[in-house]
Amino acid sequence: MTGRFITLEGGDGAGKTTQAELLTAWLEERGRTVVRTREPGGTDLGVRIREIVLHERGHVAPRAEALLYAADRAHHVETLVRPAIARGDVVLQDRYIDSSVAYQGVARGLGAEQIRSLSEWAADGLAPDLTILLDLDVAVGRARVAAARGDTFDRLESEAEAFHETVRQAFLDMAAAEPRRFLVVDAGASAPEVQRAIRSAVGPLVGIDEG
Numbered sequence: 745m746t747g748r749f750i751t752l753e754g755g756d757g758a759g760k761t762t763q764a765e766l767l768t769a770w771l772e773e774r775g776r777t778v779v780r781t782r783e784p785g786g787t788d789l790g791v792r793i794r795e796i797v798l799h800e801r802g803h804v805a806p807r808a809e810a811l812l813y814a815a816d817r818a819h820h821v822e823t824l825v826r827p828a829i830a831r832g833d834v835v836l837q838d839r840y841i842d843s844s845v846a847y848q849g850v851a852r853g854l855g856a857e858q859i860r861s862l863s864e865w866a867a868d869g870l871a872p873d874l875t876i877l878l879d880l881d882v883a884v885g886r887a888r889v890a891a892a893r894g895d896t897f898d899r900l901e902s903e904a905e906a907f908h909e910t911v912r913q914a915f916l917d918m919a920a921a922e923p924r925r926f927l928v929v930d931a932g933a934s935a936p937e938v939q940r941a942i943r944s945a946v947g948p949l950v951g952i953d954e955g
C-alpha cells in the first residue's frame with residue numbers, strides 16, 4: 745500500500761482528537777494500518793519538548809518557542825513519520841507545519857514565510873498529502889476546552905481571544921492559498937457530519953471507494 749500523510753489542523757476545541765479517533769477506526773476496519781501521532785509530543789524526546797513549550801512558567805522568547813516546535817518536528821519526522829509512510833501506513837497527525845505558521849509566524853508575528861521555511865527545513869521537506877482544517881468559532885472552541893478541562897489552559901491556550909482569532913484567520917488564509925492540499929470543514933457541525941466530510945476526502949486518497 746502507498747503510505748499517506750494526513751494532518752489535522754485547527755484551533756483548540758475544534759474536535760481534532762475526536763475526529764482522528766473516528767477516522768482511525770474507519771480506516772482500520774478497512775484494513776489500513778494507521779499511525780496516530782501529534783506535534784508537539786509524538787516521540788519520547790518530543791514529550792519532553794512539549795512539557796517545556798506548553799508548561800514552562802514565565803516568559804519564553806518567541807524565537808525560542810518557534811525553535812522548540814521545530815526541534816520536536818525534526819526528530820518526530822525523521823524517527824517516526826517518514827518510516828511509517830515508507831512502510832505504507834497512513835499517518836494521521838494532530839498539528840504540523842501549518843500550526844507553526846499560524847501560531848508563531850502570524851499570531852506571534854515572527855513572519856509566516858520565515859517560519860514556514862524554518863519548519864520545512866526541520867521536516868526536511870516532508871509535505872502532507874491532505875490537511876484537514878477543522879474551522880470553529882474561537883469562543884465556541886474555548887468554551888469546549890474549558891468545559892472538558894475545567895479552565896486549565898496551557899501557555900498557548902492562555903493567550904487572549906484576539907491571538908486565537910488571528911490563528912483562525914491564518915489557517916483559513918493558508919487553506920485558500922492551497923485549496924488542493926486543504927479540506928476545510930465547519931467544526932460547528934455535529935461530530936458525525938464532520939466525520940462524513942472527512943471520510944469523503946480521505947477515502948479516495950487511501951483507495952477506499954464506498955460510493
Ligand code: TMP
Pocket residue numbers: 756782783784813839840841843844845847848900901
Ligand atoms: P494541542 O496538542 O493540545 O493542540 O496543543 C498544542 C499547542 O501548541 C496548541 O496550542 C497549538 C500550539 N502549537 C504551536 O503554537 N506551534 C506548533 O508548531 C504546534 C505543532 C502547536
